[in-house]
Amino acid sequence: MTKTRNIAIYGKGGIGKSTTSSNISAALSEQGYHVMQIGCDPKSDSTNTLRGGRFIPTVLDSLRAGRKVDTDEIVHKGFNGILCVEAGGPEPGVGCAGRGIITAIELLTQRNVFKEYSPDVVIYDVLGDVVCGGFAMPIREGVAEQVYTVSSSDFMAIYAANNLFKGIKKYSNSGGALFSGIIANSINQPIQKEIIQDFAKTTKSTIAQFVPRSLSVTRAELQGKTTIEADPNSEQAEIYRKLAKTIINNKKKYVPSPLEPEDLKAWAEGWSDKLLGHREEASANCNLECVTPASGL
Amino acid sequence: MIKRPITEHLVPTREERLGTICAFGGSGKELAHCARKGCLKRQDRSFSQSAACDEMMPLLNAVMIQDSVVVAHSPVGCSSIIPGMLLIHKTERALRDQPVDTVKTISTNFGENEVVYGGADELEKAIMAAEERYHPKLITVISSCTSGIIGENLEGVINVVQPKVKAVIVPMQCEGFRSGAVATGYDTFLCALMRAIEPPREKKKDTLLIVNPLTISRVNEVEIERILRKIGVKVQFFPLFTDTENIRNASEVTGASTLCNLMSNLFLINMEKKYGIPFVEPPMPVGAEFTGWWLRDTAKLFNKEKEAEKVIKEEEARISPKLKELKKQLKGKRAFVGFNLARSLAIQSLLEELGMETAVTTGLEYSDAYGLKPLENLNRRSKKDFTLQIGSFQHFEWSNLMAKEKPDILVGGIEYCSSALRQGIPVAPVLPGTFYAGYDGAVTFGTEIARAFRNPSYAKKLSTRVELPYRTSWYTENTFKYIGGN
Numbered sequence: 180m181t182k183t184r185n186i187a188i189y190g191k192g193g194i195g196k197s198t199t200s201s202n203i204s205a206a207l208s209e210q211g212y213h214v215m216q217i218g219c220d221p222k223s224d225s226t227n228t229l230r231g232g233r234f235i236p237t238v239l240d241s242l243r244a245g246r247k248v249d250t251d252e253i254v255h256k257g258f259n260g261i262l263c264v265e266a267g268g269p270e271p272g273v274g275c276a277g278r279g280i281i282t283a284i285e286l287l288t289q290r291n292v293f294k295e296y297s298p299d300v301v302i303y304d305v306l307g308d309v310v311c312g313g314f315a316m317p318i319r320e321g322v323a324e325q326v327y328t329v330s331s332s333d334f335m336a337i338y339a340a341n342n343l344f345k346g347i348k349k350y351s352n353s354g355g356a357l358f359s360g361i362i363a364n365s366i367n368q369p370i371q372k373e374i375i376q377d378f379a380k381t382t383k384s385t386i387a388q389f390v391p392r393s394l395s396v397t398r399a400e401l402q403g404k405t406t407i408e409a410d411p412n413s414e415q416a417e418i419y420r421k422l423a424k425t426i427i428n429n430k431k432k433y434v435p436s437p438l439e440p441e442d443l444k445a446w447a448e449g450w451s452d453k454l455l456g457h458r459e460e461a462s463a464n465c466n467l468e469c470v471t472p473a474s475g476l
Numbered sequence: 477m478i479k480r481p482i483t484e485h486l487v488p489t490r491e492e493r494l495g496t497i498c499a500f501g502g503s504g505k506e507l508a509h510c511a512r513k514g515c516l517k518r519q520d521r522s523f524s525q526s527a528a529c530d531e532m533m534p535l536l537n538a539v540m541i542q543d544s545v546v547v548a549h550s551p552v553g554c555s556s557i558i559p560g561m562l563l564i565h566k567t568e569r570a571l572r573d574q575p576v577d578t579v580k581t582i583s584t585n586f587g588e589n590e591v592v593y594g595g596a597d598e599l600e601k602a603i604m605a606a607e608e609r610y611h612p613k614l615i616t617v618i619s620s621c622t623s624g625i626i627g628e629n630l631e632g633v634i635n636v637v638q639p640k641v642k643a644v645i646v647p648m649q650c651e652g653f654r655s656g657a658v659a660t661g662y663d664t665f666l667c668a669l670m671r672a673i674e675p676p677r678e679k680k681k682d683t684l685l686i687v688n689p690l691t692i693s694r695v696n697e698v699e700i701e702r703i704l705r706k707i708g709v710k711v712q713f714f715p716l717f718t719d720t721e722n723i724r725n726a727s728e729v730t731g732a733s734t735l736c737n738l739m740s741n742l743f744l745i746n747m748e749k750k751y752g753i754p755f756v757e758p759p760m761p762v763g764a765e766f767t768g769w770w771l772r773d774t775a776k777l778f779n780k781e782k783e784a785e786k787v788i789k790e791e792e793a794r795i796s797p798k799l800k801e802l803k804k805q806l807k808g809k810r811a812f813v814g815f816n817l818a819r820s821l822a823i824q825s826l827l828e829e830l831g832m833e834t835a836v837t838t839g840l841e842y843s844d845a846y847g848l849k850p851l852e853n854l855n856r857r858s859k860k861d862f863t864l865q866i867g868s869f870q871h872f873e874w875s876n877l878m879a880k881e882k883p884d885i886l887v888g889g890i891e892y893c894s895s896a897l898r899q900g901i902p903v904a905p906v907l908p909g910t911f912y913a914g915y916d917g918a919v920t921f922g923t924e925i926a927r928a929f930r931n932p933s934y935a936k937k938l939s940t941r942v943e944l945p946y947r948t949s950w951y952t953e954n955t956f957k958y959i960g961g962n
Binding site: 247277316350354 | 635
């Protein structure tokens with residue numbers, strides 16, 4: 180590979196972006212790619228499962244120390260040689276996390292980190308639904324080229340995805356990154372699949388892959404590992420490998436059509452009527468696969 | 477429509493890139509020693525009277541380009557320094573036979589609404605207003621802290637607006653909180669201008685691009701042109717007081733040099749990277765020794781070392797009798813030198829050639845890149861050590877040093893003059909139109925200094941009628957008591 184592929188993965192907090200990103204990174208590195216994963220979340224735990232559950236010093240922490248920082252203090256090797264970087268940021272309730280992401284990405288560029296390590300793929304794991312200019316940094320011109328969003332069929336996750344579409348649309352006419360697909364996460368029931376498929380259709384977007392909720396993911400995370408590392412022969416690991424392949428082969432990028440608030444509300448209401456009729460059937464079909472981790476353990 | 481290259485939207489800070497420091501108090505020898513030993517860091521002031529802002533240099537410099545409008549994308553107060561530039565603007569344009577109109581600037585006056593909702597719309601309006609009102613050839617958009625904190629995508633806005641206007645739009649992203657070094661702003665300004673430079677259509681033979689700082693008056697440029705003509709080199713000054721055509725074809729020159737090596741460093745590096753233009757960064761050509769140094773380095777770009785040696789010999793012989801005459805009048809006089817460091821060291825070199833001694837030299841910032849060689853050169857040459865102060869506009873330290881060192885004269889920028897005059901110290905200021913560069917400049921400036929000594933009564937009388945700005949106790953305090961994190 181000659182040119183670095185820069186991919187940003189967005190999604191609502193807790194939806195499984197870091198899990199998905201880390202498993203994609205792990206799968207890509209298994210497939211022989213030199214991968215760098217950059218966590219853009221002040222929580223700084225994006226790359227934990229690539230490093231045995233351990234936190235790494237963040238870019239902003241190093242900067243805060245006020246001395247000259249070497250690149251090897253901010254770039255740490257994880258599973259299978261994956262380069263792990265955490266942007267870092269302020270504690271909850273203080274400072275400006277958005278500005279933190281800007282500062283961290285600027286610093287990585289100025290330190291020639293990308294030239295020095297020359298990864299084949301850079302994955303930006305970004306918090307949230309593009310709440311401010313800082314969180315939009317990874318989709319500006321010259322940073323990532325392709326964006327994916329991790330979303331469940333949950334309405335709030337879809338709302339976040341819709342916001343991301345708005346951000347992409349805004350930046351698209353100034354050379355920013357374009358959209359490449361929804362990674363539909365925690366999809367176990369047909370109805371969930373239908374909801375997210377319908378959202379994709381309505382917003383003229385595509386679904387990169389469906390990823391079911393699986394206990395093997397939870398088990399792996401508790402060991403501080405990705406599923407690829409902890410349970411390489413599992414069905415779930417195979418799903419992530421397939422997802423990684425899809426992402427690396429998918430060169431398609433486009434501007435999705437976000438829904439306006441009223442349209443989004445109308446769309447959601449339409450589904451809520453259908454769901455009410457569907458509830459009984461869903462409970463009857465429920466098996467271990469759809470039991471939430473908290474109740475399952 | 478030419479697709480403008482994306483420039484690095486944010487230059488690294490000087491502190492980050494060159495290890496620049498903005499606080500030091502000691503002697504010339506101590507600074508050089510510390511620089512070699514690596515103990516200059518962690519010297520911040522615990523009290524600071526003022527500081528530089530990244531936005532300052534882009535604003536001051538951008539208004540000097542012909543047929544340009546500055547759009548200040550900031551709360552209006554951030555660009556309040558622009559009217560202060562009218563003196564230089566008018567004088568220097570008149571000296572170059574350019575129309576003497578006023579500086580053209582529009583502020584987006586970034587307010588609460590822009591902070592919350594983003595200032596993209598206001599910025600677009602301001603750019604369109606600049607285009608419609610003035611039909612400029614160049615529009616520089618100078619952003620600010622507020623715009624930077626909310627993460628505005630300046631480059632993105634400009635990509636959208638550019639097709640709608642004839643002028644070339646050049647964004648300069650300035651975030652004042654990033655750096656304390658004035659020179660970070662120079663890097664921002666010069667590197668952003670690379671967006672208006674186009675790939676060469678032809679190569680100009682024996683043509684030298686010279687980066688000219690704001691306070692190098694036209695009179696000094698003429699002297700540099702004269703000297704270079706003697707070795708057969710043509711000059712293209714960049715970018716101040718020139719037009720967009722001159723900026724566009726800056727890539728066509730044979731080599732590049734600078735009249736201020738503090739200012740031009742990153743720009744010259746980037747021009748070499750992008751267009752393969754070789755460059756040198758000698759210290760300012762002031763006084764015989766530094767002018768010789770400058771000419772020798774610059775001549776190397778054209779393989780004209782022999783010609784340079786001949787010119788140096790001729791010129792030195794020509795001015796030597798005049799310098800001897802001046803030396804008689806100035807011998808042993810002690811000077812306080814007040815500029816930013818690149819010029820301070822060069823002027824200090826000239827003063828010492830005129831037989832004077834240096835009591836104090838000051839600079840706004842220091843980095844080895846431009847400071848160490850000239851400083852070590854002066855240290856080797858000077859019999860006596862001198863006090864060296866580094867700080868961005870710390871008037872209280874200057875006043876204290878003037879009171880303690882009691883120099884015979886202040887040779888410096890206008891910002892130093894009032895402090896000296898209040899203490900009865902005569903001044904030889906460097907203003908727009910002051911001639912000091914090269915060989916003829918050495919003689920002219922030497923004569924100016926001698927004249928300042930002949931009649932010091934303005935300073936003497938003023939000092940008896942005004943009160944000093946600080947409490948009496950401050951003038952005997954340790955000047956550098958706030959440096960080093962105390």
